[in-house]
Amino acid sequence: MKTDPYWWEAAPRPEIATAELPKKVDVAIVGSGYTGLIAALKLVEAGRSVAVFDSGAIGSGASSRNSGFVGRTLKYSFGDLVKSKGPDHAIATYREMQTAFQAVADTVAEYAIDCAFQVRGRLVLAETAGQFEDIKREYDLRYRHLGSPFEILEKGGLPREIGSPRYVGGVILPDLASIHPGLYHAGLVRAVMARGIPLHPFTRVSALGRDNDGFNVATDRGQLRAGDVILATNGYTDGLLPWLQRRLIPFDAWQMATEALPQALIDQLLPNDRTYIDSFMNVDAIRRAPDGSRILYTGKTGTRSDQVTMARRLMEELKVTFPDLKDVGVSHSWTGRCAATFDLLPHLGTHEGIHYAVGYCFAGLPMGSHFGRLLAQRILQPGSVKSVFADQPFRTVPLYQGNNWFVPWMMRYYDLKEGKRHAA
Numbered sequence: 001m002k003t004d005p006y007w008w009e010a011a012p013r014p015e016i017a018t019a020e021l022p023k024k025v026d027v028a029i030v031g032s033g034y035t036g037l038i039a040a041l042k043l044v045e046a047g048r049s050v051a052v053f054d055s056g057a058i059g060s061g062a063s064s065r066n067s068g069f070v071g072r073t074l075k076y077s078f079g080d081l082v083k084s085k086g087p088d089h090a091i092a093t094y095r096e097m098q099t100a101f102q103a104v105a106d107t108v109a110e111y112a113i114d115c116a117f118q119v120r121g122r123l124v125l126a127e128t129a130g131q132f133e134d135i136k137r138e139y140d141l142r143y144r145h146l147g148s149p150f151e152i153l154e155k156g157g158l159p160r161e162i163g164s165p166r167y168v169g170g171v172i173l174p175d176l177a178s179i180h181p182g183l184y185h186a187g188l189v190r191a192v193m194a195r196g197i198p199l200h201p202f203t204r205v206s207a208l209g210r211d212n213d214g215f216n217v218a219t220d221r222g223q224l225r226a227g228d229v230i231l232a233t234n235g236y237t238d239g240l241l242p243w244l245q246r247r248l249i250p251f252d253a254w255q256m257a258t259e260a261l262p263q264a265l266i267d268q269l270l271p272n273d274r275t276y277i278d279s280f281m282n283v284d285a286i287r288r289a290p291d292g293s294r295i296l297y298t299g300k301t302g303t304r305s306d307q308v309t310m311a312r313r314l315m316e317e318l319k320v321t322f323p324d325l326k327d328v329g330v331s332h333s334w335t336g337r338c339a340a341t342f343d344l345l346p347h348l349g350t351h352e353g354i355h356y357a358v359g360y361c362f363a364g365l366p367m368g369s370h371f372g373r374l375l376a377q378r379i380l381q382p383g384s385v386k387s388v389f390a391d392q393p394f395r396t397v398p399l400y401q402g403n404n405w406f407v408p409w410m411m412r413y414y415d416l417k418e419g420k421r422h423a424a
């Protein structure tokens with residue numbers, strides 16, 4: 001079993017020679033995932049000079065590790081937003097989620113990225129009658145306010161969509177997409193390199209000092225000057241800006257790939273090649289690999305473990321969903337970090353002159369693609385960005401410094417509250 005992401009088979013981490021640091025750039029970008037690279041592209045296309053730094057290999061954060069589900073959903077449901085903030089705010093929020101979804105499609109088209117982007121729909125599954133009623137209500141509300149299409153799938157219709165005895169019904173969202181996240185990121189790297197944008201892997205930005213002319217950027221390979229700084233560090237946000245670290249809750253997310261499966265078995269289990277999620281807070285996410293060779297499963301988010309133990313536990317869970325996989329092994333098992341916020345909403349803003357876009361709450365493919373563009377726009381045309389997520393109060397809780405020790409307990413609490421069953 002391999003412990004690197006399955007995605008790295010087709011999109012290995014790019015080998016980039018160590019380049020000398022520039023003395024000065026218009027914008028220093030910390031983080032080389034979707035957010036950082038898209039911001040870099042848009043800034044350079046507008047004539048600004050940029051340097052991108054990453055403490056690890058380029059794209060070694062969540063952008064090359066995720067499940068590749070491209071949606072327009074937050075953990076904060078549309079129905080809950082209507083109740084807490086009113087219909088106008090909920091509509092504006094979810095309209096912007098659609099813009100974020102579109103940002104992925106636009107980026108793929110604009111940079112001609114071959115990354116298995118396909119719109120085959122998502123199936124949201126219910127394990128209990130209560131969940132089924134909840135998701136029907138949620139998607140009906142979205143249809144009425146936003147026109148988002150959906151189709152209700154009663155229990156009798158499930159076998160034509162999924163070969164699992166686990167669920168009582170579901171809702172199909174026909175216009176959502178999937179992608180090969182590694183190839184999407186690799187396409188961005190290619191576009192960045194074609195424009196001569198310097199990428200600095202294994203270069204941690206360790207301190208930022210602000211003065212009247214901009215920033216002194218200290219890295220573990222030397223210093224430079226920058227007019228502006230962007231933090232695009234999401235789940236990997238460290239102590240560089242403690243203010244930001246105190247507002248983010250990093251989550252470990254776990255994913256595995258089965259060994260290659262017979263085509264007939266995949267066609268029986270996931271006949272329509274959609275993306276599949278259940279309706280728990282501690283969500284299970286299932287899909288085919290883009291080449292149709294195997295099944296990929298994401299679950300047990302927020303749990304602490306090692307990759308080998310987790311591979312076994314994830315496979316046991318997957319067998320509960322698909323008993324037909326009883327003799328199947330794991331080919332890859334890996335982990336990555338995403339970030340939640342205390343209000344369950346993504347945030348875009350500027351603190352002490354430093355621009356940030358973080359807290360994607362598991363919607364980082366669309367939100368990173370969208371916010372990367374908005375970050376560049378904020379620098380190019382200050383005051384022009386219109387976003388429901390921009391410059392909103394960004395709360396933390398007293399004494400919280402960014403240590404996420406409570407996450408496993410919180411996820412257990414949700415499992416108990418919602419009755420999520422786990423493999424024995």
Ligand SMILES: Cc1cc2nc3c(=O)[nH]c(=O)nc-3n(C[C@H](O)[C@H](O)[C@H](O)COP(=O)(O)OP(=O)(O)OC[C@H]3O[C@@H](n4cnc5c(N)ncnc54)[C@H](O)[C@@H]3O)c2cc1C
Nearest residue numbers: 031033034035055061062063066067069205336363364365
């Ligand atoms: C297993 C998993 C499954 C997921 N599934 C999905 C999904 O299906 N759909 C979806 O929409 N989202 C999903 N997500 C979330 C999504 O992948 C992320 O939200 C998104 O990739 C964040 O992109 P980013 O560019 O903001 O940050 P990242 O890609 O995480 O990059 C941040 C980078 O910042 C660097 N960094 C941090 N501090 C410093 C520093 N001081 N100096 C230099 N570099 C620094 C890190 O090394 C890291 O490479 C998933 C995440 C995981 C882990």
